[in-house]
Amino acid sequence: MDFSLLLVVAVAITGLIWLADRLWWRRGRLARLAAVEAEAQEPVEGGARERLLKEPWPVDYARSFFPVLLVVLVVRSFLVEPFQIPSGSMRPTLEVGDFILVNKYAYGLRLPVTHTRVVELGEPQRGDVMVFRFPSEPSVNFIKRVVGLPGDRVRYEGKQLYINGEAVPKALLEEGPAAAPRELLLEERLGERGHLIYNNPQDPGPQVREVVVPEGHYFTVGDNRDHSNDSRYWGFVPEENIVGRAFAVWMHWDGGLPSFTSVRRIQ
Template structure:
């Protein structure tokens, strides 16, 4: 189900009904009131006047919901949109059950539903945590870290990421960290962004020869390097599939009571 499409339709329908009432039905009710009052000798009492002027229920609902739906549409389409993390592919940065906020204007403003970019701002940078529509199934949203920009040469061998022929710096922080037995917790630096990743020393993982990122596309990887379905397997993210940049965790919910103690910025 495309929630953006449903929201646009709801705004269009309620707005159209409210507009019809403003320009057509409300003036007709007032003219009807004048006609009714002219046919009485004593006039109408307040209760009778309200009955003649009463809005039909579709108009009443549309007038109430249209402003709210419009604000939600604008905020969700152009400012910020919430998402829930469904898998562990971005651990340790993001955990299953994290609720995140995604900045919708960092990479430019896009129209809802059709996703056409109408205003350009910034382009994705290495190290950004980006939400995008999965290339082969655009109705599904993915979240990964940008590691390759258009024109970059990307290679991944022996647990080591190479960008333009240079090994991306990383250092060991902890062996078998809590919550991830058998993994290595490492700090990795992509451009100006330092973040944490997991590697499994017993799993050789995918080996990827050098590829060149095409123009208008991006190469993404999960921080949980040996447990992530990312560009190493299915290819590049087209620019038109970008949704926005994830910038904060605002809530965590694992099936019990929601927790707000893990609120943090995403690096």
């Protein structure tokens, strides 16, 4: 189910009903009131006046919901959209059950439903945590870290990421952390930006010979390197599939009571 499409349809229907009432139907109610007053030769007051001017229930609902739906559509389409993390592919940066906020204008303004970029404001940067529509199934949203920009040469061998022939620095922080006893916790640095990743020493993981990222595309990987379905398996993310940049965790919910103790910025 495409929530954006439903929202656009709801805004269109409520907006048209509200507009039709302002342009035509309300005038009809006022004309009926004026006719009754002319016949009675006195103003109509109280309950009788309210009955004559009473809006039909579709108009009443449209007038109430249209501004609310319009604000939600604008905010969700052009400013910020919430998402829930359904898998562990971005651990330890993001945990299953994290609710995140995604900046919808960081990479340009896009129309809802069609996803056409109408205003260019920026491009993904190496190290960004990006939400995008899965290339082979656009109805499904993925979240991964951008490591390869258009024109970059990317290689992944022996659990080491290489960008343009240089190994991306990483340092071991802990072996078998409590949150993931079978993993190695490392800090990886893409330029000046550092972030945490997991590597499983028992899993050889995928091997990717050097590939060149095409223009208008991006190479993405999960921080949970040996448990992530990402560009190492299915290729590049087209620019038109981009949704936005994830920038904050605002709530965590694992089925019990929602928790706000893990509110944080996404590195």
